[in-house]
Amino acid sequence: MDILAGLLLVASPEVLPFLLLGVVVGLAFGALPGLDATTGVALLLPVTYVFSPLAALVFFCALYIAGVFAGSITAILFRVPGSSEAIMTAIEGHQFTLRGESGRALGFAMVCSAIGGLIASAALFTVAPYLASIALKFGPTEYFALALLGLSCISAMTAENFAKGIFASLIGLFLATVGIDAITGGKRFDFGVSTLLSGVPFVPAIIGLFAASEVYRRIAVGDVAWRRTEGGGQPNLKLPRMIEFLRIRWTILRSSLLGLAVGILPGAGATTASILAYNLEVQASKDRSGFGTGKVEGIAAPESANNAAAVGAMIPLLALGIPGSGTTAVLMGAFLVHNLVPGPLLFVQQPDLVSGLLVGITLSNILILLFALLFVRLFARLMLVPYPILATGILSISVTGALAFGDTNMVMIMLCFAVLGMVLEALEYPLAPIVLGLVLGPIVETSLRRALLISDYDPWVFFERPISAALLAVAALFFVAPIVRAFRA
């Protein structure tokens, strides 16, 4: 692959402006709750008919990658995940804001996202077709084991009250069953509401659980005085110092590799990658006590992983013509619009386009650093706004974000989740496991049922395949270890 030719193509006046524009638009879409990179690509697809194929594809890839990072800006500042990939960052990163260290958290998020994306880009250049073929060996048993591994982080997150953590995850898993059954096509728990046929919408749910519920909680406890938000002031964006960066180098590396691996798997996605990376980091850490209260590793892991996964999802698309995520499925549409068919033949028939695209993806990760500085400053200024105005804005954005996903029923669903979040928090039930259940529920259910159907209801099928057996063993270890530690303590 000729990297230099790709670089020259991307640096040309016909392509470079679209790369820059893609990053800016992606940051805007990603930072706004309710809008994400998938929405951005879908909305702007018709606009790019007139672009050259490379300009259009570079624009969309830049939009996608920047959008995945940008969700962390509002997640850290306001505990409002701009996109689902930033859910773990919202939990860990907002603690920094409460301590007045939002600039530090944003700096780490930016750098780790960019590095995660760059590590995955390196894989894109070198071993893309090989990695994609390995991913295709994953069957339902492996997916089930992988999802269980993701769920195992509940025990690490809620070791002090494991039963409540499990119950919260069961709420998420149950809500994931609402709608049309993926295997039989039957309706489940829709109660005559047509909106629920397509399932519980994820983004309105997390907006309600985390953003709106926090505003209602503060109203309920009377913490709504006319003053700046906690940690307010002019937040100074602080990029990590070299010594801080070196301290988390292994966190970034293992999370990026994990994110890359999960991103390549069709259907797993960047949100799953960030959850798994956070879990891995908690398990790998010598001092687990700080997680959930604002620990650098708690931001570095999910941020490296989600951007690596976003780039990783491009590997099966480009190498095999199989979209690995919702956004890459829409991206595939962009290829088809320009009369291009992604897959092995693309590398042979359009080598310049492929190398230009790969260089564009790599540069997008670097440009995130540059443009995110502007966006972070813009959003950080919102911290200067007195809380009543900010709370009104957050509730309005929550409603608008929910509306972006459909009709006013989405707003009602968002409000239901806000009430649920407030009640659960009042009774000290953790909210994060609900999100885990909601994200991983469809993977757990469909892969469990498919595996059992294929094996003629033989439960040993999960232990007969080496990858799934190994993943299950690790999941069991992750489930049990924190509980044993808590009992000992």
Add this chain to the structure above:
Amino acid sequence: MKKSSKSELGRFLGSRGFWEIVFPLCMAGLSAYLWTVADAFRGGSARYEMIGPSFFPKLILGISLLICAIIGGQAIWAGRFENTPAPLAKLRWGRLLAAATITFIYAASLSHFGFLLATVAFQVMLLGIVFQLRRPFILILAPLLLTGILIVIFAIFMKVPLPRGIGAFSVFSRMFY
């Protein structure tokens, strides 16, 4: 004597310990009800008889029942309701109910009055009633500005089809987005 037992009951109902027991009980009841709902799901084919659409929900609901029993049992075993303070009683229920009611009315009125008018009214009510803001200038300017920004970003730039309302409200909304 009667008054004393009444205040005891009030303290008990206001304590978090009470809700620590009642909440899992309610959830157990809800799980049992949803189990009966799941009972009605049919796979449509003999192939899915054993692992049909109700298999996974029932598995989840069954485990939920068990976990609810454990959580409730833990609360009773620890005797939490006897000594714990009553954080729920300290909440500002009036303001919370006002905020919830205003948001609910807002959500319900969006399709009738359109996003623009409904959002401005919602923000004015929230700032005035819930946050008790008494500065007319901010009370009017902030909602207009916030709503304007939302419309520019979501409706004009991002092409999100925000509700326009019906009749005259639709005509009014179309003047802006």
